[in-house]
Amino acid sequence: MAQASHAAGAPHSTTGIDSRKVLMWIFLASECLFFGSLIATYLVFKNDIPLPPAGFLEDHTKDGVVTGWFPTDRVIDGVKYKGVLSIPITSASTFVLLMSSVAMVLAVYGAQNGRPKMMKIWLLGTMLLGLIFLGFQVFEFHEFGAYGLNLATNQFGASFFVLTGFHGAHVTVGVLMLGSMLLASMRRTGLGPEAGFHVETIGLYWHFVDIVWIVIFTVVYLIPA
Amino acid sequence: MSAGGGHATGSHERQHPTVRQYILIGILLTVITIVELAASYTPGLGVLLIPILVVLSAIKFAIVVAYFMHLRFEDALLTRLFVFGFVLAGAILIAMLALFWGDPAVINR
Numbered sequence: 001m002a003q004a005s006h007a008a009g010a011p012h013s014t015t016g017i018d019s020r021k022v023l024m025w026i027f028l029a030s031e032c033l034f035f036g037s038l039i040a041t042y043l044v045f046k047n048d049i050p051l052p053p054a055g056f057l058e059d060h061t062k063d064g065v066v067t068g069w070f071p072t073d074r075v076i077d078g079v080k081y082k083g084v085l086s087i088p089i090t091s092a093s094t095f096v097l098l099m100s101s102v103a104m105v106l107a108v109y110g111a112q113n114g115r116p117k118m119m120k121i122w123l124l125g126t127m128l129l130g131l132i133f134l135g136f137q138v139f140e141f142h143e144f145g146a147y148g149l150n151l152a153t154n155q156f157g158a159s160f161f162v163l164t165g166f167h168g169a170h171v172t173v174g175v176l177m178l179g180s181m182l183l184a185s186m187r188r189t190g191l192g193p194e195a196g197f198h199v200e201t202i203g204l205y206w207h208f209v210d211i212v213w214i215v216i217f218t219v220v221y222l223i224p225a
Numbered sequence: 226m227s228a229g230g231g232h233a234t235g236s237h238e239r240q241h242p243t244v245r246q247y248i249l250i251g252i253l254l255t256v257i258t259i260v261e262l263a264a265s266y267t268p269g270l271g272v273l274l275i276p277i278l279v280v281l282s283a284i285k286f287a288i289v290v291a292y293f294m295h296l297r298f299e300d301a302l303l304t305r306l307f308v309f310g311f312v313l314a315g316a317i318l319i320a321m322l323a324l325f326w327g328d329p330a331v332i333n334r
Contacts, residue, residue, distance in 0.1 A: 015300070015302055016300070017299075017300050017302060017303065021303070022302070022303065022306070025303045025306045025307055026306055026310075028307060028310070029306050029307050029309060029310025029311070030310060031310075032307075032310040032311045032313070032314040033310060033313055033314050033317065035314070036313075036314025036315065036317050036318050037314075037317055037318075037321075039318060040317055040318040040320075040321035040322060041321065043318070043321075043322060044321055044322065044325040044326070047326070048325070087262070087265065091258070091262055094258060095255065095258065098251065098254050098255060098258065099251065099255075101251075101254075101289060101293055102247060102248065102250075102251035102254075102293075104293070105247050105292075105293045106244060106247060109241075109244060109247065112241075200295075203293075203294075204294055207289055207290075207293045207294045208294070210289055210293075211285075211286050211289050211290060214282055214285045214286050214289070215282060215286065217282075218261065218278050218279065218281075218282040222261055222262070222264075222265040222278050223265075223274075223275055223278055224265075224274070
């Protein structure tokens with residue numbers, strides 16, 4: 001096959017594609033099912049939020065407004081509910097994650113074109129942007145907790161935290177992989193002859209995390225209830 | 226690191242984008258995100274809002290997969306593998322929504 005993306009010395013396969021790359025794409029396809037199920041669960045529960053019990057209303061009403069129950073602002077039976085989702089903050093974190101994907105692709109470019117310094121700089125950049133994204137997520141979770149919303153509050157809280165929490169866990173794994181790749185590249189021998197392949201593989205994972213967030217941002221934050 | 230990193234990984238039929246093109250793609254993704262945001266804050270879009278957001282999100286998704294993940298330049302087998310998983314995920318989503326949104330216990334709440 002003309003397009004054999006073989007790394008030097010990589011195991012050959014009948015498809016002509018490096019088996020490790022095929023494996024990575026199969027993994028990403030399976031991750032689509034994982035996140036697809038979580039997003040579907042969120043969409044179902046987002047429209048199935050019962051009114052809060054009296055105890056919650058007593059604890060989380062301030063100046064006549066109830067917080068920490070619904071994702072968006074609404075008025076039900078004369079009671080005002082303030083939504084917990086903050087689009088401006090999440091837009092900033094979305095921008096950070098998009099830019100991390102640009103940084104990642106530049107790191108892959110550096111690795112595949114014999115430019116180790118460029119690769120290291122952009123690997124570091126990607127990692128830092130990933131950490132900033134995680135910082136935004138920690139801030140958001142902390143804010144929601146202060147409003148009174150947690151995993152056990154209602155169906156919205158449960159499905160929201162599971163979905164975005166698993167995404168955050170994926171970003172964390174990505175940051176750890178980027179860090180280990182960066183450390184390995186600092187060795188005297190660098191990443192070896194397969195540097196381009198290794199960085200590209202981690203890049204696939206990182207971009208996947210980005211495309212999942214593209215969907216989450218639209219479904220959870222931008223599309224109204 | 227070895228100087229030969231990447232194109233040790235083999236030849237491709239089509240040339241990958243250049244650094245400048247990657248940066249332009251990044252700018253395009255940012256612009257689409259800003260348009261999404263503007264749409265979500267624009268009153269009066271009514272029933273058009275959700276289709277607009279879904280289409281813009283799908284465009285961003287496709288750009289990242291095609292250019293950043295290089296699927297446009299890879300063997301068609303990898304595209305088929307990924308699309309298979311993606312379509313299955315979409316089917317799960319539709320099945321779940323159809324199952325629960327038809328449930329009167331949910332609708333009447």
